[in-house]
Amino acid sequence: MVTSTVTPKTIKSPAARTAWLNGRYPRVAAMAVVLVVAASLPLVMSDYRLFQFTLAYIYAIALLGLNLLIGYNGQFSLGHGAFFAIGAYTTAIMIDRWDIGYGWTIIAAGAICLVVGFLFGIPALRIEGMYLALATLALALATPQFLKYHLFEGWTGGVQGIVIDKPEAPFGLPLNPDQWLYFFTLAILLLAFVLGWNLVRGRTGRALVAIRDHRIAAQSMGINTALYKSLIFGVSALYTGVAGALSAIVIQFVAPDSFTLFLSIFFVVGIVVGGLGSITGAIYGGFFIQFVPNIADAISQAAPWAIYGIFLIVFMLVMPLGIAGFLAILWHRLIMGRLASDGNEGHPTET
Amino acid sequence: MESFLQQVVSGLATGGIYAALALALVMIYHSTNHLNFAQGEMAMFSTYISWSLINAGVPYWIAFFATLVIAFAGGVVIERLIIRWVEDAPVLTVVIVFIGLLMIFNSVAGWIYSYDIKVFPSPFPDQPIQIGTLYLGPHDVGAIAVTLIVLAILFLFFRYTSLGLAMRAAAENPESSRLVGIRVGRMLGMGWGLAALIGAVAGMMVAPIVFLDPNMMAGILIYAFAGAMFGGISSPGGAVFGGFFLGVTENLAGSYIPFIGNELKLSVALVIIVVVLLVRPSGIFGKVTVSRV
Amino acid sequence: MSALLQISGLEAQYGLTKVLHGVDCRVEEGGITTILGANGAGKTTLLRAVCGMVKTSGSILYAGQRIDGKATEDIVRLGIGHVPEGRGTFVALTVEENLRLGAYTRKEKNKVAQDYERVHRYFPVLLQRRQQQAGTLSGGEQQMLAIARALMLGPKLLLLDEPSFGLAPIVVLEIFEIMRTVNQEEGVSMLVVEQNASLALNLADHAYVLETGRIVLDGPAEEIRGDDAVRRSYIGY
Known part of the structure; x- marks a missing residue:
């Protein structure tokens, strides 16, 4: 047992070191490094690679939203592709028909998805688990059908979809459109990240997790479960909608068949592979969604999806x-390993 | 009126397909506590195996039963080889493994057999059955009969045999099951084998109607899933009912609601189901589980 | 008397936390042994260790045979019935199905049928509830079902994890009375973990006191009851 009365400043006890390693400084430092690397990628990468990274960031934004819903609140959605589609079409229609600046269309897309998500979240209160998965699955399935539906063709362009132009960098910045969109997306991802982080670390986050882990107990503690659940449905739809809007701008094209059930399934794959209930997990997930199919394709052109499936199972x-x-877990082991080499046990052995 | 009845009948025929697979989903749920998304692709793969056997000159019914044996063994192997390692993992982790399996089966089937559509034989006669002015496809009737027979056998198996009881127990509470001496791993393996077997039956009954190709089950699985949830995931009979209900509703909505047509009929059927779920969140025949605080 | 169950030097841990530090105890053939201790003392772990549900070191001898390291299913087949913490009934199955499962490993149909009648004699309420889902039973009825299910195994040794937990005093008395009958008439040995020390000491012939994973006191139940420290800590007067 460490019975040191010396202040940790002069002699760092192992316990203090553990606390420091578990604290915020290493994380902040790691994030700063990641950010610097991310910001310098346009210097070294081709435009096509950059475009792929931009897409990975976009997926990460969508996954962040979905993770708020599934990972933190325990509501299973197989239908977030629908919100992605709503966001994308909102942007495409606004740019194509009314020539509105793309920045505004993203805000509009987010707002619309927030409202639609919130409204969808209200009936979803009655159903849970696999049944909620089915209801949201219905949403995902219906989306391409509605986008193709002949009465809406005047707006949606039917099966053909809508083509839009790629925006130029503003303020005379010396960037080509791909580079500009990369930074633009990175900035929004950062914003989404910070907002999400604040959301889950505060009172709201605790309420969400309490509802996920024990709804009845949460309710009896005075948490308005209905409000929180539908609200988080709205917020997660907002994230996904913003991501959808960005994807429309970056890809310059929307069409019904980009928003099939598979998109929703890939989102779920992304958050689980990235890490449920983890904000950073969304970023790993985004990269998984974007790059693993390419890797699988490179390994076997005959049966790429079999390779992808094997990847999933092995992961x-x-x-x-x-x-x-x-x-x-790895980080934890590392810390424990250091402590063990200091000749101390990490925890008292009795509880 | 006659055309209405004819629409109902052809709805029942497609519903029979959904019902068969819905039943397989519910069975695996009963014996493993998971909804297996790879079920449809496993069924498709089994059907390819029987196609290979039949093509090699094996008589239909021998190929049929041989496929059942192979499917059962395959199900057991998948459980023992892959699924057992994620048995204690979070539900969504298991779901992702299922999605991985789905992709593997689909891709490998396409790789071995190509994505070309193949004709699969029906064991039933081709003369249409006429009742009054209604015409029934003999294969539809046969497939429905087979589904109902399988349902009856399963019901008896799970209800009255001690093996069936042990399988249900192992799915519900593995720890307590061990404490009464049930070999839980073996039971879960059997559960997968059984579900794969039912899937194989469904696949071989479906293939003559929709033709055989690696994607034949994708759409059907969603219907089956919806049908199973609609009837209540805890009830095999409910799942069969849900499948038939979905087939008929979809068909009637497509033919009688003018602005829907074929474009939106799937959406309509799903919306109806979701609305029903809002009223009865555990499905029509599902048991309402009591949650204790 | 010879020992039916002999535990020596038993150690167990969950992750980094060691729960049992070299426990020695025994259950005599036909006897009732109780283990007293506060929450977190390791009582449940000890019972789970006997049934092979936690990894352990040390040795566990049952009827002269090493059973540590064996699979739970195999240990159960030797005639050890375990009534687990929280009762462990199959809540979605009917009462009757729960009892049928209790006899899952047994082949002799006649004796199973006899036992089926016998547990209903002990717990007539289970007969009334035969077709009901176990999850809908009251706490007391569930505990009765859990014990009845363990008896359907035809056990030589019964492990009971806090049979009085969360039950009304009158139900507890009834259950303990039945346990005594089972022991006296059928010679089933028992290892009973309890927090209700005075009840357990009344029932048992031998007692151990477990504190943070170590046996700190043991002796005939009579003697332990007379011990001042035990009385103050566990009986409370």
């Missing part, structure tokens, strides 16, 4: 808590 067997969970 889940090795890291059942996702990449974020795996890294957290």
Whole structure:
């Protein structure tokens, strides 16, 4: 047992070191490094690579929203592709028909998805687990059908979809459109990240987790479960809608068949592989969604999806808590390992 | 009126397909506590195996039963090889493994057999059955009969045999099951084998109607899933009912509601189901589980 | 008397936390042994260790045979019935199905049928509730069902994890009375973990006191009851 009365400033006890390693400084430092690397990628990468990274960030934004809903609040949605589609079409229609600036269309897309998500969240209160998955699955299935529906064709362009132009960098910045959109997306991702972080670390986050882990107990503690659940449905739809809007701008094209059930399934894959209930998990997930199909294709052109499936299974067997969970355990081990080499046990042996 | 009845009948025929697979989903749920998204692709793969056997000159019914044996063994192997390692993992982790399996089966089937559509034989005669002015497809009737027979056998198996009881127990509470001496791993393996077997039956009954291709089950699985949830995931009979209900509703909505047509009929059927779920959140025949605080 | 169950030097841990530090205890053939201790002392872990549900080191001898390291299913087949913490009934199955499962490993149909009648004699309420889902039973009825299910195994040794937990005093008395009958008439040995020390000491012939994973006191139940420290800490007067 450490019975040191010396202040930790002069002699760092192992316990203090553990606390420091578990504290915020290493994380902040790591994030700063990641950010610097991310910001310098346009210097070294081709425009096409940059475009792929931009898409990965966009997926990360959508996954962040979905993770708020599934990971933190325990509501299972197989239908977030629908919100992605609503966001994308909102932007495309506003730019194509009314020539509105793309920045405004993103705000509009987010707002519309917030409202639609909130409204969808209200009936969803009555159903849980797999039944909620079915209801949201219906949403995902219906989306391409509605987008193709002949009465809406005047707006949606039917099966053909809508083509839009890529925006130029503003303020005379010396960037080509791909580079500009990369930074633009990175900035929004950062904003989404910070907002999400604040949301889950505060009172709201505790309420969400309480509802996920024990709805009845949460209710009896005075948490308005109905309000929180439908609100978080709205917020998660907002994130996904913003991501959808960005994707329309970056890809310059929307069409019904980009928003099939598979998109929604990939989102769920992304958050689970990235790490449920982890904010950083969304980023790993975004990269998984964007790049693993390419890798699978490179390994076997004959049966790429079999390779992808094997990837999924191996990931889940090795890291059942996702990449974020795996890294957290690894980090923990590392700290414990250091302590063990200091000749101390990390925890008292009795509880 | 006659055309209405004819629409109902053809709805029942497609509903029979959904019902068969919905039943397989519920069975695996009963014996493993998971909804297996790869079920449809496993069924498709089994059907390809029987197609290979039949093509090699094996008589239909021998190929049929041989496929059942192979499917059962395959299900057991998948459980013992892959699923057992995620048995204690969070539900969504298991779901992702299922999605992985789905992709593997689909892709490998396409790779071995190509994505070309193949004709699959029906064991039933081709003369249409006429009742009054209604015409029934003999294969539809046969497939429905097979579904109902399988349902009856399963009901008896789970209800009255001690093996069936042990399988239900192992799915519900593995720890207590061990404490009464049930070999839980073996039971879960059997559950997968059984579900794969039912899936194989469904696949071989469906293939003559929708033709055989690697994607034949994708759409049907969603209907089956919806049908199973609609009837109540805890009830095999409910799942069969849900499947038939979905087939008929979809068909009637497509033919009688003018602005819907074929474009939106799936959406309409799903919306109806969601609305029903809002009223009865555990499905029509589902048991309402009591949650204790 | 010879020992039916002999535990020596038993150690167990969950992750980094060691729960049992070398426990020695025994249950005599036909006897009732009780283990007293506060929450978190390791009582439940000890019972789970006997049934092979936690990894342990040390040795566990049952009827002269090493059973540590064996699979739970195999240990159960040797005639050890475990009534777990929280009762562990199959809530979605009917009462009758729960009892049928209790006899899952047994082949002799006649004796199972006899036992089926016998547990209903002990717990007539289970007969009334035969077709009901176990999850809908009251706490007391669930505990009765859990014990009845363990008896359907035809056990030589019964492990009971806090049979009085969360039950009304009158129900507790009834259940303990039945346990005594089962022991005296059928010679079933028992290892009973309890927080209600005075009840357990009345029932048992031998008692151990477990504190943070170590046996700190043991002796005939009579003697333990007379011990001042035990009386103050566990009986409360």
